[in-house]
Amino acid sequence: MHDHAPSLVRAAGPSYFPIALVARMPYAMMVVGVLTLVVAGRDSLAFGGLNSAVVGLGAACVGPLLGAAADRFGQRRVLLVSGLASATALGLMAWVVYSPLPAAAVLAVAFLVGASAPQIAPMSRSRLVQIIGARIAPGRRSRTFDSTMAYESAADELVFIVGPFVVGILGTTLDPWAPVAGAAVLTLVFVTAFALHPSALAAAGRDEDALPPAPVRDLFRPAVLAVVVGIFGVGLFFGAMLTSLTSFMADHGRPASAGLVYGVMGIGSAALALGVALFPSSFSLRARWLVFGATMLAGAALLPNVSSVAAMCAVLLLIGCGIGPTMVTQYSLGALRSPVGRSATVMTILGSAVIVGQSLASAVTGELADRFGTSTALFVPIAAAGVVVLAGMANRVLSRPVPPRDPARPDLELTPTRPVLTSS
Incomplete structure (x- = not known):
């Protein structure tokens, strides 16, 4: 009965996964990129480390608010705004470090870099869970969900290994500002592509029928x-x-x-x-x-x-x-x-x-x-x-408590509005 139901790759679109993978790269480059830039521009390892911590603080403070906004207004609007703000903040960071402005100004921009960082990884997970609930056959949802969560975690680890490596290459072969500039370009191109991808409509926020x-x-x-x-x-x-x-x-x-x-x-x-x-x-x-x-x-x-x-x-x-x-x-x-x-x-x-x-x-x-x-x-x-x-x-x-297992039913049921676990 469900033989012709789409796979997750088909349901999300074949371009989704490569775009989502590269779109999370700037997030993995920001902390190390800011550290490299500030140490070179302000000649202080301690100040560079402090700025890296402030980037993380900005992301931690504002990240959940971006998620709440995506739930309310849809991912597309939130990502387009945060992507533009992030690219601007990264460009500003490359400038302010070499400017005569005081340390407080550098720290303020570092906070903006973190605060505006597009939350690609969590939004990708949220988007795919909703697609699984809406488009995947009930009998295949449990296995698809497990595979998706496994892939998303592995993708996060991959970019957090590759991201600092790319920062090192750009910083040593070009200039200390190059990793931050590169992250800004990647943000403009791939975060925008992720925001505009048709799969975003699956997580477009609540409407009158939801x-x-x-x-x-x-x-x-x-x-x-x-x-x-x-x-x-x-x-x-x-x-x-x-x-x-x-x-x-x-x-x-x-x-x-x-x-x-x-x-x-x-x-x-x-x-x-x-x-x-x-x-x-x-x-x-x-x-x-x-x-x-x-x-x-x-x-x-x-x-x-x-x-x-x-x-x-x-x-x-x-x-x-x-x-x-x-x-x-x-x-x-x-x-x-x-x-x-x-x-x-x-x-x-x-x-x-x-x-x-x-x-x-x-x-x-x-x-x-x-x-x-x-x-x-x-x-x-x-x-x-x-x-x-x-x-x-x-x-x-x-x-x-786990109810008696019915072999005729999947252990996981996902609906477009709410995932339900029967074997947690």
């Missing part, structure tokens, strides 16, 4: 907050791990290699994230969170005992095998628990929670490394992984 959006208080339900805290823990882990690893590599005389070694974690993470789509439906989301969160924690517990770079790579590979599936699971739960008409809001809140956690843990871990050394700093990732596991335990308690 259900009214759920009240804002539904965003603060315990089941939603458990996911926010869990993904905040992942953000804490990212910040703590990169900062403590930088200290570890400096102790071994190779501080410049910290990013390369950190990338090892992304190998296992991306591979297992993509593999989530192959998990049986009997392996529930709440169980996945606990299993892979525990894998993160077990790997992190080994960090204080690591003495060589090779051993560190092995431990990071293990930790990555836990991080990828954990993030996929958290984003899946976020999508499934989004109140009616609030999916873009929830997705941007989750993305912002990662940034806030990363910024906070970077600052705390850096301070501990400076004062007490690498051995102390390496305990912070353990605490961060502990937050992930504790939130997973809370999620298990908050998940509603």
Whole structure:
């Protein structure tokens, strides 16, 4: 009966996925690009780091508001406005750093860079979930949803590996302002293309026939907050791990290699994230969170005992095998628990929670490394992984009981207005 129902690629359009992938690249280039630019223009590593943190702060403060606006007015309008504002802010950043204006002006523009950053990744997730509910045959929705969340997480990790690499190439071969200018051009071209893509109509905001959006208080339900805290823990882990690893590599005389070694974690993470789509439906989301969160924690517990770079790579590979599936699971739960008409809001809140956690843990871990050394700093990732596991335990308690499984029905039903999980 559903033999002729479209696949997600056909439903979204074959050009959707490459456009959405490149459109999220500027977001991955902004923080490192601003750091490179400010260090070169103002000759201060500390001031460069402060500006990078302010970029993250701007994105965290305004990101959820952009998501709420997209739920209310549709993604197309919000992305066109934020894309133009972002490209303008990036151009302004390239100018103000070399201008005679004081440090406060540079910080103000850095905040604008983060605040105007188009929230492509969460809006892509929200858009695809709505397409799955509207266009995919009911019997295939569960598997399609799992595959989509896995792909989206892997795509995020890919651009956050490639983005800093592109910044490094442009900054060294051309000029320190080139990465920021390049991000502005990519934003104008690909964010605009993403906004104008026909798939945006699937997430065009509520109309007269749609259900009214759920009240804002539904965003603060315990089941939603458990996911926010869990993904905040992942953000804490990212910040703590990169900062403590930088200290570890400096102790071994190779501080410049910290990013390369950190990338090892992304190998296992991306591979297992993509593999989530192959998990049986009997392996529930709440169980996945606990299993892979525990894998993160077990790997992190080994960090204080690591003495060589090779051993560190092995431990990071293990930790990555836990991080990828954990993030996929958290984003899946976020999508499934989004109140009616609030999916873009929830997705941007989750993305912002990662940034806030990363910024906070970077600052705390850096301070501990400076004062007490690498051995102390390496305990912070353990605490961060502990937050992930504790939130997973809370999620298990908050998940509603699983009804007896009917093999004739899919374990996941998605409607255009609200996703419903029957096996969380």
